Amino acid sequence: GESVGLHLPTLSVQEGDNSIINCAYSNSASDYFIWYKQESGKGPQFIIDIRSNMDKRQGQRVTVLLNKTVKHLSLQIAATQPGDSAVYFCAELENAGNMLTFGGGTRLMVKP
Amino acid sequence: DSGVTQTPKHLITATGQRVTLRCSPRSGDLSVYWYQQSLDQGLQFLIQYYNGEERAKGNILERFSAQQFPDLHSELNLSSLELGDSALYFCASSVAPGAITFGSGTRLTVV
Numbered sequence: 001g002e003s004v005g006l007h008l009p010t011l012s013v014q015e016g017d018n019s020i021i022n023c024a025y026s027n028s029a030s031d032y033f034i035w036y037k038q039e040s041g042k043g044p045q046f047i048i049d050i051r052s053n054m055d056k057r058q059g060q061r062v063t064v065l066l067n068k069t070v071k072h073l074s075l076q077i078a079a080t081q082p083g084d085s086a087v088y089f090c091a092e093l094e095n096a097g098n099m100l101t102f103g104g105g106t107r108l109m110v111k112p
Numbered sequence: 113d114s115g116v117t118q119t120p121k122h123l124i125t126a127t128g129q130r131v132t133l134r135c136s137p138r139s140g141d142l143s144v145y146w147y148q149q150s151l152d153q154g155l156q157f158l159i160q161y162y163n164g165e166e167r168a169k170g171n172i173l174e175r176f177s178a179q180q181f182p183d184l185h186s187e188l189n190l191s192s193l194e195l196g197d198s199a200l201y202f203c204a205s206s207v208a209p210g211a212i213t214f215g216s217g218t219r220l221t222v223v
Contacts, residue, residue, distance in 0.1 A: 034211055043114065043202050043214035089155065098209050099168050102155045
């Protein structure tokens with residue numbers, strides 16, 4: 001199953017660098033995707049979403065890219081800051097589905 | 113504040129006991145979801161309710177049960193607790209299928 005804590009994949013970046021967090025999904029019927037950020041001791045927070053009729057969507061310092069051909073989703077964070085340190089989860093919703101399916105999560109550590 | 117309220121924030125109890133976790137969804141949200149997050153696992157979906165009715169069931173143990181009341185608040189009941197039930201339990205809500213909003217969780221420690 002998925003894992004958090006010691007078993008989470010970890011990405012370590014220098015403050016000010018750009019971060020790219022990747023997520024592979026398996027359900028070709030998924031047509032809505034979300035990235036969540038979970039800071040230590042808190043609940044996951046919505047960051048950005050994208051529908052399958054798009055391949056890129058930008059927010060403030062964040063960009064989500066969707067490649068439906070290879071079923072891959074990525075989250076890019078520009079000029080990464082210490083406050084970006086958290087666990088990031090991707091989630092997918094199947095077309096006409098009722099419920100999000102979450103990926104296992106990636107821990108982002110920002111070095112000052 | 114996400115608008116989803118969970119109580120209590122922390123709970124310490126002994127093995128074999130029963131506890132009830134409470135969740136109030138965001139105003140206007142009809143769906144409530146319960147997730148479990150352990151140290152060695154990600155977000156494990158437990159159960160979903162929509163307007164008082166069970167809508168979907170995930171990896172929820174038979175020792176666990178939930179309900180959603182007419183005022184839309186929900187309770188998750190955990191009984192015959194075991195050490196392995198120690199985890200963060202999150203409630204989330206939504207108005208429609210799609211993005212869900214999480215509460216800040218209840219940290220359950222079984223000793």
